[in-house]
Structure formats: structure tokens, C-alpha cells
Amino acid sequence: MEAKKLLLVGLGNYSHPQTRHSIGMLALDYIASHLNLTWTKNKNWSATVTTTTTIYVDPPKRPKIKQKNEAGTNMKKQDKNIISPNDECVLKNGIQKIFDDNVRSEENNNTSDVSKSESTHSQQTTLPKPRYRPKPDPVPLEITLMKPLLLMNVSGKSVYKAIRELKLSPADIIVVHDDMQRELGKISLKEGGSANGHNGIKSVIDALKTNQFRRMRIGIGRPPKEIDDRSHDVISSYVLARITNSEMEFYTKEVFPKCKEQLLKI
Template sequence: MHVIFRAKSFQYILGSNSITHVCRLNNNAFVQRDVCKQCNIFKFNKSRNINNMAGECPGENNDQKTQRQTIMIVGLGNHDLPTTRHSVGMMFVDKLAKMLGCTLTKNRDCLGFIGVKELTTLKVVLLKPKLAMNINGTSVKKTANVFQVQPKNIYLVHDDLDKDVGKIGLKEKGSASGHNGVKSVINNFKTDEIPRLRIGIGRPHCVDLVPTYVLKKFMPLELADIDLALQLGVDKLDDHLMSRFGHSGIRVLRTNS
């Protein structure tokens, strides 16, 4: 709602979008002086009495609708092994779904479990592929087609052997670094310009143990580090979305938390 107050011969209208509208008072009517940069399609009506003015800027809502973009957040992993190191990306999506009050349901067209949440400036699609890790790119591509999401707006969340347990990092593009799930996604989209949030799971001392290691559950002493990493991952992803899309000072992924 806009707050209106008088100061000498000017009318100041402060909007929820933090932009100041300045109007000159003229016989209990108002005349446009400056137009809100966000609501540049809004024109004040000279004959409209100030007491009857709508409390919300019409341009603001229209502008938000036209600028809303769809993003996908994909938790890579093995759906049948949900609590293993290799499925930490799915653990992340489960946490995010709970924070957003979003239910994940099976979707045959997407070959996975889908949750959709409408935020003020974004439409968030959560995905946990049902396919095996090395072919889950098919599920990601099908879901992107259904919701018309560009690769640059798809965030992959996956385990990283090269990071210590609980360490996180965000990478905007680049090679799969040996991760079969990421490699499958890149092959399906024919581009590596797909952002990804990496969560460290540590690496065994012997390379021959990697296939077995990634399919094991975290040790009890590691669970606290993983819980913290999931929260830090939400913050990291949220900061990246804020830098790209903005949200009037409201944290995008923590609207309902």
C-alpha cells in the first residue's frame, strides 16, 4: 500500500517498491511530476481526487507479472538411495521444499518428482529425477521443456568429491568435473552454461573405493556438517538469485521460512 503525506506544495507517494512518486498539489487533485521508474506505464489522472486514489500502484503489479521468470532447482542423486552421499542434492531439494511449503509429487512427463512454488518475482520448480544418476539429464531436459526454462536458469545441486564434507561452492558454468549426473545434463542440453551448487562429501583415500563410497550413508559425526551445509547452500543460492533477479529486499527463497 502507498503512504501519502503532504509537504508544502508537493505530494509524496511512497510505494512498497521503494520508489518515490512526486506530485504537485493542485486544487485537491494531483498532477504527475515524476513517474516511478519501475511503474513507468503509470500515469496520474489530473481530474482524479486524491482521496479516491487506489492504494496500490497499478504499474507495479503488471510489471511484476511481466518480469517473473521461471527457475529450476534440481537435486541430483539416486532416488532409490535418498540418504547416501551421492544423493545429497536431493536432500537439499527436500529441505528447500519444506522451507517453501511445497509438496513434491510424482510426474510421469518429467520422469521425476516435481514441486512448484510461485514467489513474487520468480516461479520456482523443484525437481528430483527418478532416473539413475548417469541418465538423469533426460528428466531435467523434459522438465525444462514442460516449464519452458532456459539452461541458465536451471540450478543443479550435487555432491562434490573434491570438497571436504560440508563445504559448498557455486559454479555458473564449466565441465562436469567427472560427475556423471552433471555430464548427463550437459549432454542433453548441449551446453555447459548451467549453474550448479556443489556440496562437499569428501573423498576416500583410494580412488578404487569411490563407487562404493558415494553410495554409503554419511557417518553420524558428519550429519551436523551436512545439515549446516544444506542451510549454507540455501543462503548461497539465495544470494545468487538476489544478484540476478532482485526482490525488493525480501529474501527470495526464505519468503515462507
């Protein structure tokens, strides 16, 4: 099986790697270090890049298939008490059978205990055996990690050059970036949608001419309430401020491992 290719893009300002706005780059640094990868500069892409050898990851989970009843029709949980005409016929036959069995049981009341045991056993409903599916085999994956060297608001140019050379589609990339709308350390995956005010994502959308690519958003929280007036100067100062030691410890121990776990399942 040919390995699927995936491009992970860590957004940030390369000249200011320890700031909140560069949390995407820090996440990729963590992943690269745990995969024993070494960064090199790619002048064509205006980025630092590293690529894994083929690794094997769990395949995406299959959607659950609705169970069918004995008549072969789909049955939802809330529809279990609704009886169709066919079910009514089966129900009547079932009631008639139970009645006949009861009469026969009374007529043969004096038979031996062995006969009673056999009769009781024949009336028991045979439950279907549960089906156990074997765990699917891991699938091969080749991951390229990149950190654009360009400024955040023009970083989409690097992403465009990378996917063109790697012959990937926008569906094959995941952009990792900071998100002020989420509390500190909260992560979430998103596919498509607007840039929501993030200049790096806006640049990628402009360069690719589409917003149909995946993003991993890492929460950096907002400025303290007493100074959070949502002005440009306050927001800029907050996102460009250096991450505190306590925050970095939290990201390294709690957040980045979860990022790695989710990204390597894709």
C-alpha cells in the same frame, strides 16, 4: 513485474536417498520443507516435483561504478598521484590562489576577528555530500524443485523434459550435486565448465547439448587416506555409502541452511 522462473535440480539416486551421492536431493528436501512444499510425481519428467508460489528475493548486486574526479575522468586508486596536463593547470591556479590569499591575509592583519573568521571559512574546501542509494525492491521469483527418478548417469533426460515444458533456457537452471574434490560441507556456485568426472552433470550436459548452466557443488570429502587409492570400487563404495548420523546433523544444521540462503538469492 512478471516473476522470473528458476529450476532447481537435485541430483542423486532416488532409490538411495541417504547416500553421499544423493546430497543434492537432500539439500532440496531441506529447502522444500522450509518453504512448506509438498512433493508430487511428474510422470512426463520422470521426477518428483514441487513448485513455490511467487516469492520475493533480493535482486542481484549491481557492479560498483568507478568514481570520477572533478575533471570527469575515471581515476583508479593507483593513479591518484599521476598529474595530467589539465590537473597541472588546476594545480598551478590553486597554488597561485593560495599565495594571493596569504598576501591578502597579511595586508589585512589588523582587521577584525569577524573578518578573519570569514576569510578562513571561505578557504575551506567543501566536501561532496555522500550519496545514499535506497535499497532496491525485492524481485518476484517462482522456483520449481525437481529430483529425477532416473538413475544418476541418465538423469539429464529428466532435466531436458522439464526445461522444455517450462520453456526455460539452460541459464534458468541450477543443478545441486555432490563433489568429492571439496572438503565435507564446503559449497560453491559454478557456471559452465566440464563435468569433472560427475556422471550426473555429464548426463545433463549431454541432454542439453551445452555446459552453460549453473551448479551448486556440495563437498562430501574423500575416503580416508589409508584406503583412498582412487580405484573405481573404492570411490563407488564411498559415494554410495549411507551418510553417517554425525555428518547428517552437520549438513542439516550448517550446510543446507547456507545452500538455501544462496539459492534463494539467485
